[in-house]
Structures are given as structure tokens and as C-alpha cells.
Amino acid sequence: MTETLSGAPAFPMPRADRCPFDPPPALGGLQQNEPISRVELWDGSTPWLLTRYEDIRAALGDPRVSVDNSLPGYPHATAATAARSKVSRAFINMDDPEHSAQRRLLTSNFMIKKMEALRPRVQRIVDELIDDLLAGPKPADLVAAFALPVPSLVICELLGVPYADRDLFHRISRTIIARDSTPAEAVSATEEMLGYLGDLAEQKNSDPGDDLLSQLVVEQMRTGAMTARQIAGMGQLLLIAGHETTANMIALGTVALLERPDQLAQIRDGDDPALVANAVEELLRYLNIVHAGLRRVALADIEIGGRTIREGEGIVAALSVANRDEAHFPDADDLDVRRKARHHVAFGFGIHQCLGQPLARVELQVVYSTLYRRIPTLALAEPLSDVRFKHDMLVYGVHELPVTW
Secondary structure (H helix, E strand, C coil): CCEECCCCEECCCCCCCCCCCCCCCCHHHHHHHCCEEEEEEECCCCEEEEEEHHHHHHCCCCCEECCCCCCCCCCCCCCHHHCCCCCCCCHCCCCHHHHHHHHHHHHHHHHHHHHHHHHHHHHHHHHHHHHHHHCCCCCCEEHHHHHHHHCCCCHHHHCCHHHHEEEHHHHHHHHHCCCCCCCHHHHHHHHHHHHHHHHHHHHHHHCCCHHHHHHHHHHHHHCCCCCCCHHHHHHHHHHHHHHHHHHHHHHHHHHHHHHHHHHHHHHHCCCCCCHHHHHHCCCCCCCCCCCCCEEECCCCEEEECCCCCCCCCEECCCHHHCCCCCCCCCCCCCCCCCCCCCCCCCCCHHHCCCCCCCHHHHHHHHHHHHHHHHHCCEEEECCHCCCCCCCECCCCCCCCCCEEC
């Protein structure tokens, strides 16, 4: 563990090169020996790090724990995310009642029943992309050819964003979630995205369609309840989260399964939707792409796991190691696609848990039940040691994934 000027270990901590799917080994040590402890961030601040499943659920479910990233003591992930918080504010960084009021504008659009109705369209997208993959050259980059287009197409159709503009929002998204982006780069990228989506909102005001952004324009902008920039801010959150997270899970989950052919075979050779659903939850638990943790700040003195966290002190919830907590997931370091893992915290916990999780589940279920069945000889085209994992991003995954068949 890297020691710092404060004497607390530096966070985030490095993963072991030989175990790219596992949380950093130091996190496991803290979970066993000091589950609530101080860590030092990039700016010298020393928030509390929570590593146990129960402690994290307790903190994320406590109304005295705030997501407001404008408050003193909030533990920003990087200097760039701190700078972005001053120019763009989304409901995921709002407390109630403001949070619930804005979230309610979107809730009906992401209900399980509505997302299930999208399953046939998601299936067509997946099949068409696999057709193109099989017709193209080998080896192929599964990220560029499949993992990134699937959720990008889906979220573009849902929001009413032209898929033809994907290069623009993919580029902006990469800048926003890169750990090494400067504050100026992150703010510039954010303003570019807000400008693009704001212009799109104005276009939809003149000619609304059957999509979520049009709905917000008609119901909120035309009534004066929201400005075009506020709608753009909401759209930015949905667009980036709607493709980055699922794309990384598709690619990272595929690498993990290719390294465990017995687990992959159970998905590929079976014909049981319940098994596929289990596999999705287990891969979410096992991989946990939100590897920088969830960030919070205490609004009052609270006690978590026998520790007193004072008002104004920052909190980092290490979801990745919480999902490997042996007290709740026996043999937690094993990937078992038959495990009942639905109670993981990969989507967070409490009132701020991921709004888009029903959509992510549908997309991942369709992908995992289709890709390996249609390409049963799918294999890595290079050694695992040569695959570039996203240690440099706020969302974990792989930069490219050369595959053959």
C-alpha cells in the first residue's frame, strides 16, 4: 500500500496485474482488518473508506449521507470531476426533495415493463451487429464492433439522439471519464456535450418526436419548468451512463467468461433464461465496473460499523470489494453463473441506485444469451496479458478486445 503525507494509504489502489478482474488486494486486506479507515485522495483529503457490504448499505441508505458534490468535504474522484461539478449538476448529485422531483420525470421511462418491451429491438440490434462481425475480417475488436454499438444504438433510440453523431459523444464521454483529463479538458468536453444536447432540445421544441428528450422538452421546457441547458444536463447523464457502463460490462464480462470456459459453456449451451439472468447478476457482482467507488459526504455525525463519521467528512464506498464480502457471498472470489447474486451493490443502494438498471439487465441478458451461442468458437486473439484494461478510467473495462473464431 502506498503511504502518503497523512499516513493514510492512497486511493484508488492498484489492481494486481495477474488478477485484472479482482479488486485491488489492499482493499481485501482493509475489509478484513480495518473495514472503515481513512484513505488519502489526489487533493490530500482523507475521507473514510467503507469496504464491508453491510456498512456500505447502511451508509448509502442513510438520509444523513449526501450525494451533493458541491458541499465542502465531498471526496471528488479527480481534479477534473471537481471542476465539472461547478458547470454541470445532475440529479444523481442532488439530495431529496430535489433529487426525487427530477428522478420522477424519468422513472416511468425506465420501468421494468417498459424495458422488457424493448427486448425484441435489443435482440435485433445484437443479431445485426453479430451478422456484421461474422461477415468482417478476423481478428476483430469486439469493443468497437459490438460492445460499444449495442448500448449506444439503444440509448440513442430511447433518447432521440442521432446515432450518426456517435463519434462526437463517444469522444466527449472518454474525456469526461478519463482519470488523467485536466480540469480544463473535462469542463470543455462537458460544455461541448451540453451545447450539443441543448441544440438538440431546441430542435425538438420545433419538431418533437417519440423519444425521451422530446417528452422532456414538451412537458418541461415548454412549460418553463426546465431550461434547454437543464434538459441537456439530464440528457448528458443518461447518454453517457447509458452506453459507457453497459459497453464495458459486455466486453469485460466476455473476457472473464473466455478465461473460464466451463462457466461460459453453461450460458452458451443452455436454454434457460433464468440461468442467463443469474449470470448477468453474478458478472455484475464479480466485475463491478464502478471501481472508483461511490462518493458521499456526511450531513451530520453518524455511526457506521462502530465508527463515528463526523459532519462534513467525506465517504467513499468501495463497491467492488463489498461485492466480494465473504459474509454475504461465500466463495466470493469465484465466478459462479448459477449463484443467486441479485442482492449485489453494483448498481448502488438506496434512493440513488441506478435508474437505468432495468435497461442494462435487458441488454446484458440479450448479449450474453446470444453472442456465445452464435459464435461458439469465440476466443481471444491475443494473450490476456496483452489486453489493455482501463486502469486509467473512472469506469473499468478494456480499451480494445481483439477476438477471433
